Amino acid sequence: MHFKSTANQFRFYSLREQLSSAASQIRKQIAAEMIKIAQEEVELARRQYENAKLDSTIGYEASNHYYYRPLDLVEKVLNCRDVIDQLQKLHGMNAR
Numbered sequence: 001m002h003f004k005s006t007a008n009q010f011r012f013y014s015l016r017e018q019l020s021s022a023a024s025q026i027r028k029q030i031a032a033e034m035i036k037i038a039q040e041e042v043e044l045a046r047r048q049y050e051n052a053k054l055d056s057t058i059g060y061e062a063s064n065h066y067y068y069r070p071l072d073l074v075e076k077v078l079n080c081r082d083v084i085d086q087l088q089k090l091h092g093m094n095a096r
Contacts, residue, residue, distance in 0.1 A: 001051075005044050012037045031091040038080045038087075045080070049073040 012034055019030045051058045052070045088094065 001044050001048055005041060005048075008037050008041055008044070028091050028093070031087045031093065035084050035087050035093070038084045042077050042080045045073045045076040049077075 015030050015034050015037070019027060019034070022030055048068050049070055052068045052073060056069075058068075
């Protein structure tokens with residue numbers, strides 16, 4: 001899950017860069033892909049949350065001193081939902 005999330009973040013940032021300079025006719029497509037990634041991140045965070053609740057050592061990544069704490073994952077879901085809502089509003093898309 002961690003590596004999938006890392007790949008999603010890289011792809012999202014790449015699309016965000018493209019969005020800022022894209023022609024108007026393809027911005028909606030780029031935004032739709034960004035929304036899809038954010039939705040996948042919501043699902044990954046929910047799965048990581050369940051794992052973190054069961055065993056706190058699962059969420060520890062030693063080389064970067066990074067933890068997946070349950071509350072951090074809840075915040076991630078809220079942030080992803082906010083990103084989804086903003087992209088939908090900016091690009092005239094239907095809400096969830």
